Amino acid sequence: MVHAFSRPRSVPGPQVVAPDADHARPRPRPVADRGTRTRTALVTGASSGIGAAVARRLGDEDGWRLVLTGRDPVRLRQVADDTSATAFAADLTLPGADRQLTDFTTATSGPVDLLVAGAGVGWAGEFLDMPPHTIDEVFDINVLATLRLVRLLLPGMVAAGTGRVVLIGSLAGSVAVRDEAVYSAAKAAVGAFADSLRYELRGTGVGVTHVVPGVVDTPFFERRGTPYRRSRPRPVPPELVADAVRSAVVRGRDEVYVPSWLRLPCRVRGAAPGLYRRLAARFG
């Protein structure tokens, strides 16, 4: 069953995704009752690509009670059915959606132990050609909605003295790629936020993981309207990112690149920025 965000009456703007606002109790998740302690994981962007792969990866193992969110209720329901998860369809950029999602999650599944923030969109092309409203769209979901959700969930984690926030960034944010100026800036913001927040949370028992994928074979490129045309890095399957997320959660890692060799260009850029810029300008 997919629950849906219903817009508060006072809030103007477009209606949300799913007409179905059935608030019946979610079915119990059998796997949740096995093992030592069942933890609650909230995955955004779970209706497609990386988020769906993360949901499936966590759903494969005992010990997780999953709450999944995305905009498309049909695709979201499919992933939720496959993973015995509870689903809540919402456009997280709409006012109040984040609060409804966190209230729903707490009410149905208890306090959140793990947030995997995968919801995001891209846009590619020259900045001078970018429609101004698209700048807002890219920042709204990749940065603002994500940070607002973290803001709502963190107090519970800090009070519990345990928890992890996993933020899906991008190589574009680490090295700034041509023709993705706004997306690169948005993902750089996510990376800076992750680093800064991690310092602040030191000693609280709550960790922050910044996951930095390169190119992943998902509908992301089709949806942004521009196919991926570079020969390198080659696209990797979303399951590789999901494995990296799972491993980072288990090991409490701060930052992971997927695939791991992609850390190299970031190191070169950090150590020799002039050289890196010349190479990037020449080879793209």
Ligand SMILES: NC(=O)c1ccc[n+]([C@@H]2O[C@H](COP(=O)([O-])OP(=O)(O)OC[C@H]3O[C@@H](n4cnc5c(N)ncnc54)[C@H](OP(=O)(O)O)[C@@H]3O)[C@@H](O)[C@H]2O)c1
């Ligand atoms: N694919 C890549 O090469 C790549 C590389 C580096 C980083 N990333 C990042 O990885 C994350 C996942 O991307 P992906 O490749 O899995 O793309 P995807 O297949 O297009 O999935 C994007 C997900 O984000 C959700 N979403 C988008 N806007 C939303 C909104 N306003 N409110 C709620 N949910 C929203 C989508 O929901 P619906 O489908 O229901 O609309 C979908 O579940 C993104 O943050 C992306 O920037 C991707």
